[in-house]
């Protein structure tokens with residue numbers, strides 16, 4: 806099962822990271838306020854894995870958009886299919902902010918199209934994610950009501966939400 810093996814991989818990567826940090830001789834720091842000993846290396850994010858996870862999430866979002874576009878191009882769109890795709894978009898859009906933890910931007914040295922602006926204007930980035938969540942919810946509602954006009958309008962809003970965020974927070978695509 807793909808999920809299980811990737812979880813296993815992440816676990817072994819963590820063990821490796823921990824043992825490597827031990828080899829480096831990095832000393833756990835004492836927390837002055839509590840006297841507790843904390844190791845700052847624990848809980849560090851793997852930038853490469855996180856970037857891959859968010860790219861997969863965006864790919865899934867794009868797939869839902871494409872499927873809905875195909876439905877709306879038909880003379881009789883399948884509203885149930887559109888509603889289902891919209892539900893997936895809501896769920897995936899809700900994951901966006903958490904997939905951009907500090908340290909996973911261009912400064913990580915990993916290949917990413919994320920601009921540093923994301924971490925400079927976190928509230929704006931969150932608001933841009935919320936726009937997509939809201940548009941996807943409106944899309945689901947309109948599709949459930951089998952209201953073609955409202956479905957098309959919400960689909961357009963979702964598209965604007967992609968563009969709005971990409972214009973401000975994603976490195977311009979050269980291809």
Ligand code: HEC
Nearest residue numbers: 860863866867870917918919933934937966967970974975
């Ligand atoms: C809140 C901001 C935001 C919203 C909303 C958003 N995106 Fe993105 N998108 C990004 C950023 C940032 C990246 C670059 C991620 C990276 O390379 O680390 C990206 C990357 C992508 C990618 C490339 C993934 C890959 O494999 O590299 C696709 C495709 C994509 N977005 C499609 C969409 C579509 C379609 C929508 C709307 C339905 C959308 N995005 C909405 C910010 C957003």
